[in-house]
Amino acid sequence: MIYAVVIATVAVVLFAVTVYRTLGVKNQADFLVAGRTLRWPVLVFTLLSSWIGAGSLFAGAENAYLHGFAALWQPAGGWVGLIVIFFVAGRARRFGQFTVPDLLEARYNPAARVMATIAIVISYTMITSYQFKAGGDILHLIFPSVDRLTGMCWIAGLVIVFTAAAGMASIAYLDLIIGGMVTVIVLFAVPVVIHGAGGWSGVKAALPATHFQVFGSLTPAQALGYMMPTLLLLVGNQGMYQKFFSASSEKDARNAVVGWIAGTLLLETLLVTLAVAGSARFHVPNPREIIPYTAREGLPAWAGALLLGGIFAKVISTANNYLFSPATNLIHDVYARFIHKRASERASLIASRVIVVLLGVFALLQATQFESILAASLYAYTVYGAAVTPVVLAVFFWRRTTTAGAVSSIVLGTATTVAWRLMGYDLDYAVYPALGISLIALIGGSLVTKPPEESKWRPFFTKAE
Numbered sequence: 001m002i003y004a005v006v007i008a009t010v011a012v013v014l015f016a017v018t019v020y021r022t023l024g025v026k027n028q029a030d031f032l033v034a035g036r037t038l039r040w041p042v043l044v045f046t047l048l049s050s051w052i053g054a055g056s057l058f059a060g061a062e063n064a065y066l067h068g069f070a071a072l073w074q075p076a077g078g079w080v081g082l083i084v085i086f087f088v089a090g091r092a093r094r095f096g097q098f099t100v101p102d103l104l105e106a107r108y109n110p111a112a113r114v115m116a117t118i119a120i121v122i123s124y125t126m127i128t129s130y131q132f133k134a135g136g137d138i139l140h141l142i143f144p145s146v147d148r149l150t151g152m153c154w155i156a157g158l159v160i161v162f163t164a165a166a167g168m169a170s171i172a173y174l175d176l177i178i179g180g181m182v183t184v185i186v187l188f189a190v191p192v193v194i195h196g197a198g199g200w201s202g203v204k205a206a207l208p209a210t211h212f213q214v215f216g217s218l219t220p221a222q223a224l225g226y227m228m229p230t231l232l233l234l235v236g237n238q239g240m241y242q243k244f245f246s247a248s249s250e251k252d253a254r255n256a257v258v259g260w261i262a263g264t265l266l267l268e269t270l271l272v273t274l275a276v277a278g279s280a281r282f283h284v285p286n287p288r289e290i291i292p293y294t295a296r297e298g299l300p301a302w303a304g305a306l307l308l309g310g311i312f313a314k315v316i317s318t319a320n321n322y323l324f325s326p327a328t329n330l331i332h333d334v335y336a337r338f339i340h341k342r343a344s345e346r347a348s349l350i351a352s353r354v355i356v357v358l359l360g361v362f363a364l365l366q367a368t369q370f371e372s373i374l375a376a377s378l379y380a381y382t383v384y385g386a387a388v389t390p391v392v393l394a395v396f397f398w399r400r401t402t403t404a405g406a407v408s409s410i411v412l413g414t415a416t417t418v419a420w421r422l423m424g425y426d427l428d429y430a431v432y433p434a435l436g437i438s439l440i441a442l443i444g445g446s447l448v449t450k451p452p453e454e455s456k457w458r459p460f461f462t463k464a465e
Contacts, residue, residue, distance in 0.1 A: 002301050003142045003308060006306060007308070007312055043253070043259075043260075045263075051234070051264065053131055053314050053317065054135075054314075054315050054377075055130075055318070055373075056267075056271050057134065057314060058130070058134045058288040058291070059074075059130070059373045059374040061272075061274075061287070061289075061291045062373060063374055065284075065287035065290045067211070067217055068208070068211025068212060068216050069273075070211075070213065070216030072272055073218070074227065075268040075272070078230050078231065078234045079261070079264065082234065084393075085235060085240070086258070100116060100120070101114075101116045102332070106459070107456060107460065112406050113337070114333070115407055115410040115411055115414075117329040117333045119410060120238050120325065120329050121330070122418070124325050125322075125363040126376055126379060127380045128319050128363040129367035130370075131155075132152045133148075133370075134373060135151065135312065135316065135319070136148040136154075137289055141289065141296060156361075156364040159316055160361075162320055163324050163360070181306070181309075182314055185306050185307045189307055193281070193294055197281045202280065211276060222428050225429050226428070229382045229430075229431050231385070232385025232435065233384050235393060236384065238326075278290045278291065281297075288374070296308060327352060327355045331348065331351055379417070382430045382435075383413075383414060385431065385434075388413075390409055390442050394442065395460055399461065400447070402445065412437050412438055413435070416437050416438070
């Protein structure tokens with residue numbers, strides 16, 4: 001009963017915040033970047049909540065169940081990426097646009113905008129799809145009479161409604177509530193679960209020795225294959241840049257990254273520890289469910305209910321973020337740029353909400369086509385990391401990059417990853433050919449073509465006065 005009450009309460013709170021924030025949406029800037037009013041405390045939690053979702057709670061937990069603490073190689077890519085982001089955040093906010101393809105068209109040309117939009121839609125709808133799947137798992141664990149497919153459809157419906165209603169304004173303030181709630185409960189849960197397993201000595205005795213080694217049962221190439229896609233997704237992350245564009249100032253954007261670094265290091269390490277400690281006590285038929293199963297079976301009822309409620313809210317929050325980003329691309333980078341250039345604010349808002357619904361349905365259909373959330377996350381991260389991240393970083397760090405190099409990098413990075421998956425190869429290694437071909441195209445294509453005019457790169461290297 002307590003689980004049902006907590007889930008219902010979470011849903012009501014999320015709905016209430018969404019309704020309240022919807023009333024403040026008057027134009028495209030309100031919908032896409034929250035009117036550029038977000039201060040750094042709100043940004044910290046919305047960055048943290050959008051980054052730590054089913055990828056950490058289910059894919060990371062699946063990895064930890066199978067490989068132990070070697071699973072930390074996957075989030076470690078994000079930790080390294082955050083160092084790069086600290087130096088980019090202020091400049092991204094100074095540019096003051098809506099999307100990553102905005103950056104790419106300003107630095108390269110409209111073709112770069114369109115190609116990047118395609119890669120983002122492929123990657124982000126896949127990420128959204130496994131949030132839906134994770135949400136269905138949670139509902140099934142709490143309400144066994146609700147099968148996973150039905151639960152997944154219910155979650156998809158909730159996410160589509162929340163996202164279509166208020167856009168970034170809703171997402172940011174939902175994340176503020178959710179991020180604080182989950183962090184507090186996980187801090188309590190980890191020592192309780194370890195104690196229930198007989199202390200740390202009991203955890204180590206119950207698991208293979210490899211679970212506590214640097215690489216565990218992974219090869220170094222596999223570990224790097226987990227790390228690199230996460231690193232590449234983070235440093236080029238469309239949703240992250242959109243939040244920087246939503247900041248009230250450059251200072252708020254930079255301060256938010258500092259808080260994000262601290263929160264990510266703490267929470268992702270705790271989640272892997274929780275999954276490892278849970279695997280010492282419980283054997284589950286589906287490894288991705290070890291954290292929610294541990295919450296239900298390994299904690300006091302009230303704490304387990306709160307953690308499951310937090311996981312449920314996290315999944316919805318992350319799905320909101322990754323559904324909203326490609327919708328923003330299609331409305332801003334395709335519809336407003338090429339289809340209806342003179343659309344009114346009202347027409348643009350209506351089109352935005354229709355696109356959210358269509359992409360949500362597309363993501364739901366994808367969720368029915370895979371089982372492993374870990375494999376799905378590696379595919380999505382690699383598509384984005386190989387196709388978009390290199391050309392985004394080149395905007396800020398390499399003046400010699402040319403349009404030909406950038407466009408060929410996006411196209412070949414996307415095509416290589418998609419082909420690798422279609423041919424059935426191991427996604428643990430997909431980042432190597434995809435990123436290699438993308439970088440060869442970017443660097444080689446730039447060096448053999450005429451250098452860009454100074455007006456193309458100068459705005460991205462000028463310091464703020």
